[in-house]
Amino acid sequence: MSNKDVRVVLAHGAWADGSSWARVITALDAEGITAVAAPLPLTSLADDVAALNRTLDRVAGPVALVGHAYAGAVIAETRSPRVKALVYVAALAPDEGETVAGVFYRLPSHPFAPKLAPDANGLIWLPESAFAAAFAQGARSEDLAVLAAVQRPISPACITVPVGRPLWKDVPSWFLVAEDDRMIAPETQRGMAARMQATVRSHPVDHAPIVTAPKLVTDIIREAVENVTEH
Numbered sequence: 001m002s003n004k005d006v007r008v009v010l011a012h013g014a015w016a017d018g019s020s021w022a023r024v025i026t027a028l029d030a031e032g033i034t035a036v037a038a039p040l041p042l043t044s045l046a047d048d049v050a051a052l053n054r055t056l057d058r059v060a061g062p063v064a065l066v067g068h069a070y071a072g073a074v075i076a077e078t079r080s081p082r083v084k085a086l087v088y089v090a091a092l093a094p095d096e097g098e099t100v101a102g103v104f105y106r107l108p109s110h111p112f113a114p115k116l117a118p119d120a121n122g123l124i125w126l127p128e129s130a131f132a133a134a135f136a137q138g139a140r141s142e143d144l145a146v147l148a149a150v151q152r153p154i155s156p157a158c159i160t161v162p163v164g165r166p167l168w169k170d171v172p173s174w175f176l177v178a179e180d181d182r183m184i185a186p187e188t189q190r191g192m193a194a195r196m197q198a199t200v201r202s203h204p205v206d207h208a209p210i211v212t213a214p215k216l217v218t219d220i221i222r223e224a225v226e227n228v229t230e231h
Helices: 016-030 045-058 071-075 100-103 127-133 139-149 185-194 215-229
Strands: 007-011 035-038 063-068 082-087 175-177 201-203
Touching: 007 045, 016 100, 016 139, 035 045, 035 100, 045 139, 063 071, 063 139, 063 215, 071 082, 082 185, 082 215, 100 185, 127 139, 175 185, 175 215, 185 201, 185 215, 201 215
Parallel strands: 007 035, 007 063, 063 082, 082 175, 175 201
Antiparallel strands: none
């Protein structure tokens, strides 16, 4: 088996869509690795897991499953036997019985992190100013404009329900810790990675390295893919 035989499935986080993976997708493609971005509705955790499973059904062969931010909880809920590796990119990894919100707010928020609350429609949007202040402070202005324009709101139903037994207890995992993350505390990321017994790669990047440091993200995904090919 070679790297080209492994499919990479990418799951976006809150306030994003599949386009947030654009630079990672093209970098993997240049190496002959096929990646597919799963479109998550962000309407409930169950809905997002179902959407991810539909994407997994569309691809053949062994899979390295990658989640950014909130999607760390989503990728751990799938039960597809073809998932052979999990990659967490500045992601949340609640354990069984925990909620995404409980892990997210475990430590005090960064001073530049936005105050989040549902709007009149019951959905949580990220204030436009927060993209430059906390979500992707290392991004170029044109990237910030796109991130803000394509953002998708998240429902509280995604983050307030306890998760089941996470797949990372049964499948090898990798974790990119974003040391300059202003959304998810780096200490929280390190703690989650340690209890997962994940292979950790730590870098001085913001919450959105999939946009601001795609090479580092591609590197850790490649590590996971190579592990799949060797086993």
